[in-house]
Amino acid sequence: MLFRQLFDKESSSYTYLIADTKTKEAVLLDPVLEQLNRYLALLDDLKLKLRYCLETHLHADHITATGKLREHTGCHGILPEKAEIPCADQYIKNEEILHIGSIPIKAIATPGHTDSHMAYLVNGTHLLTGDALFIRGCGRTDFQNGDAGTLYNSVTQQLFSLPDETLVYPGHDYRGNTVSTIGEERKFNPRFAYKNRHEFIELMNNLNLPNPKKMMEALPANKQCGNLDAAA
């Protein structure tokens, strides 16, 4: 398995490239529009065939590169079933397993940041947590049908039930961290480890965060798979 973590500075987002090194089939998870040329160059260098662009959720902080990657590579855009975005080529549902060559990618419904959010367990070892779980943090729950109590259940029941050594690769990091483990987050994530569900809801409902800078642009664009013309 080839596994690459690619950072976009402007949105502090991580995109993941996963490929079967034998069959050369690849998937990009949560690609960012501004990084399109970087993805295309890397796919070209590594002689990979992009089969899918997969999203953890409909992003409010950046525009997806899925539409443009589809134009360039013929890949399929896959979205969580409950996101109900008509531009997708395929939908993925809870516990469904996508195969990239011999690599299984299992969808794990983890609503709370948005109501249709999915995490993905790659190869049984690498958990792509999107905006459900960050390293020592988690995604906000104050828009897009987010719900703090639901996120608490998703993280503590779905993600923290995975083995301790499962690697945690988040959708964002604002402090320069790249990877953690489930064991570590269960013990030390300040949003979950020292708080019960009630305290977590209280905390999340009082964060008073400003809206993401790109939200008004990103949400309509992402409903069109990042196709800006169609969103205009």
Added chain:
Amino acid sequence: MLFRQLFDKESSSYTYLIADTKTKEAVLLDPVLEQLNRYLALLDDLKLKLRYCLETHLHADHITATGKLREHTGCHGILPEKAEIPCADQYIKNEEILHIGSIPIKAIATPGHTDSHMAYLVNGTHLLTGDALFIRGCGRTDFQNGDAGTLYNSVTQQLFSLPDETLVYPGHDYRGNTVSTIGEERKFNPRFAYKNRHEFIELMNNLNLPNPKKMMEALPANKQCGNLDAAA
């Protein structure tokens, strides 16, 4: 083996934490002063005993955290033999192997960015390239006894002779990349793949880069292992 890549945004530096998960012994490579509390918290969370702080070279763009980490943890500061910095507790020479529990870390003399620069091969698989080799780039060669022809030899003869699948973990990245491989850099690094030694020297000697912002502060401080009082 525990392997963590930790980014410092201000200097775009990567620090690496490597530990033997059985013996709990750890080393930090190229730690950054401003991230001291983050390192201490992570070492504490993971119950690691910091044995060493290891440097690839005397940095001009950030102040090392080695002095402060030594105060807090009693670790030894290790510098390349030829750096001749009296504050070090130990020096490491070309091809010397340091052991962190059962993990071998082999020093590979790679002068050119500075005249005493070392890369380190961890566990035979993870190559920490410092400022000799970046992902699709390399360190500058215009100060601290840097020399472009020497860097070309170090990279093409010492690093590119390692197996294709060796993972490349650089000392800096300015584009959000985290890892590459020797096979990939040998083929696609624009500084080396399409250039002979003469062309590389020509290119490097005409980059006309401004000095690093922190250079006047960092060099004297790093000669004291990051002890600002002693450097004042």
